[in-house]
Amino acid sequence: MSRLKDKILEVSTDLFQTRGINSTGVDTIVAVAGTTKMTLYKYFHTKEELILEVLKKSQSDFQTWLDKKLDSSSKKPADKIQLLFDYIEEWVTSPSFLGMGFIKASAEFPNEENPIHKLSSQQSREFRQYIAKLATEASIKDADSLALQLSLLFEGAVQAEQMKRGSGAIKYAKKAAKVLIDGAN
Amino acid sequence: MSRLKDKILEVSTDLFQTRGINSTGVDTIVAVAGTTKMTLYKYFHTKEELILEVLKKSQSDFQTWLDKKLDSSSKKPADKIQLLFDYIEEWVTSPSFLGMGFIKASAEFPNEENPIHKLSSQQSREFRQYIAKLATEASIKDADSLALQLSLLFEGAVQAEQMKRGSGAIKYAKKAAKVLIDGAN
DNA sequence: TATATACTATACAGTTCTGTATACTTTATA
DNA sequence: TATAAAGTATACAGAACTGTATAGTATATA
Missing domain, CATH: 1.10.10.60 (Homeodomain-like)
Known part of the structure; x- marks a missing residue:
């Protein structure tokens, strides 16, 4: 390249x-x-193609970083899901963090038929499925249900952080996530 | 008018x-x-003035509707906070629901100095404080902490619904909210 | 009936935006 | 050293956008 x-x-x-x-x-x-x-x-x-590539690279960078962090942290699946929001916090509170591309893009292109919206929606779904895989490996009963709930906390916290930098919202998302994870067994 | x-x-x-x-x-x-x-x-x-008035009216309509619903539902504060997400679900799943203005606007105007972003941020904070008031009245120990967590679930669920209409995300937000509320005492 | 008010219709100034055409320069490589 | 590829510089077409100027119509009210 x-x-x-x-x-x-x-x-x-x-x-x-x-x-x-x-x-x-x-x-x-x-x-x-x-x-x-x-x-x-x-x-x-076209500019649209540029936007799509920006979104792809942003999400790929985040996923790659997170996956590497989780992989080198622990081999026990039950630990990994507990550590998920610790690493998300590290990512979101990093000074270089400016927001999640797919969240902002989906708001700016609200039409569900729009290619940019479609990609955003796909990335949101893929991240939810990534959490679900972690939950499944941790032998959590209703893994998909927990994954969806955790994804809501994640997107809510990112939204809050985009609204007000340094809001500390992710700390509360982490607390809530722990309660939900511990209660899911 | x-x-x-x-x-x-x-x-x-x-x-x-x-x-x-x-x-x-x-x-x-x-x-x-x-x-x-x-x-x-x-x-x-100006167009900016129009945008600001649209945001104000949207939030005012939502707050007024929600407040009326909660007020006519029960007089017991402990019931009201439990019913919060039931009414939010009713609002979000209504066919006329197209999204929350302040969430989309803050994404489209990301600069925190922008008047539209400022108003969005203020509305988000006010809604969080509204939940905090409900939690306080329900004699919940750390009302502010719970309110922030519930607001993350709310904004996450709205975000998910804006991404994919009929996602059903709010159902999971409700489930998660119940766990958090019940665990907060 | 005269007059103020609300609204319409339309043209337009000035800016910004995407995308392209054209001509030139630099650099790598065979 | 000849040639292809990469990049620069700049002008411009064509569209869309905000906001205004200007002239006219409809309506209520004093």
């Missing part, structure tokens, strides 16, 4: 999070990335 | 929810409302 393509993706991710997707023009993106529109449109045929 | 001002507010609320705020032009609004831009700008000096 090209150095400039990466730079465009990185700058777009940042600007979409801090200014909003529709409010960020490609002229701004190339100016900040230090390149030109011709180069941007060489790598991304 | 004028008939046309109401109509403009009503149409704007609907279009902002279904197409997004930035993606909805005033030309579209007046066309659907059956009026003209001159009339719109007579009642709302």
Whole structure:
């Protein structure tokens, strides 16, 4: 992958999070990335394609990071689900955290037929299924039900953190998650 | 208040929810409302002012409806907090529900200095305080902590419902809320 | 009946946005 | 060293957007 393509993706991710997707023009993106529109449109045929790739990379980065953290933490499935919100807290409270792409994108593109909304919805579902896998491996009775509840806490906490940086909401999500996990057996 | 001002507010609320705020032009609004831009700008000096009034009215309608429901349901505070998510479910699963304005608006205007973001953030805080008041009246030990956790479930469930209409997420939020409320005493 | 008010209709200024066309420059490589 | 690929610089078409100017119509009321 090209150095400039990466730079465009990185700058777009940042600007979409801090200014909003529709409010960020490609002229701004190339100016900040230090390149030109011709180069941007060489790598991304349309702005929509750029948005979709930004979302894919963001979610992939998060999932990869989380998976690695959980994998190197413990081999016992029961521990892993308990540690889930500890790592989520670490991710969300990191200074570089600016929000979750799929949550903001789904709000900005509310039509369920829109490709950007569809991808956002898919990423939300995939993360829920990831939690469900953790719950299943931890031999939790109704794993899918717990996973959905935990995903609500996660998305709610991210929403709260996007609303007010440093809200501390994730601390309460963690407390609530522990109660729900412990009560699910 | 004028008939046309109401109509403009009503149409704007609907279009902002279904197409997004930035993606909805005033030309579209007046066309659907059956009026003209001159009339719109007579009642709302800028589009931002219109957005702010739409948010205020939406939240006021929700709060008024919820408060009336809870007030006419039971006089016992312990019952009211248990019924909270039943009424939230009724609201969210109603066919006319298209989303919560302050959640979508805060995503579309992510800058915390933006007046629209500020109002969204304020409304989120006020709703949390409303839950806290219910929890306090129900003599719950750490009412603020529970209220914050319940607000995460609420915002997460709304987010999920906005992502996929008819997701049923609110049912799981209700289940989780019951566990948290019962465990908070 | 005269007058203020509410509203319509429409054109338009000025900006911003996406996407492309065109001509030039730099760099890697065969 | 010749050639292809990558990137720059810039102008521009065409659309969409906010907000205003201007002139006219309908209606209520004094």
